Amino acid sequence: MSQPIKPPKRKSPLVPGPERTRIAAELREQYERGGVSIRSLxxxxxxxxxxxxxxxxxxxxxxxxxxxx
Incomplete structure (x- = not known):
């Protein structure tokens, strides 16, 4: 019998609703006010x-x- 096929593992976990919104706000602040590049973020x-x-x-x-x- 063959093994069931498993989806590949994600490198980073998905970020759900409220956590995603919080992180997005932090990144926006650092990008707009701090002048940090997207690559650096x-x-x-x-x-x-x-x-x-x-x-x-x-x-x-x-x-x-x-x-x-």
Missing amino acids: AQARGRSYTFVYQLLTEAGTRFRPRGNR
Whole structure:
């Protein structure tokens, strides 16, 4: 008999409702007021750039132009 197929393990757990909202607000504060880059935020949290960008978008963040212009 064969073993049941298991889904691959996630590197990072999903973040549910209220926790997600809290983290998004913290990231937005650091990005907008602290001037921290998305890459730096992602690295500090152990998350992907895409995850952090998505949370910032959900939080209504106003993004800076790319690069040092």
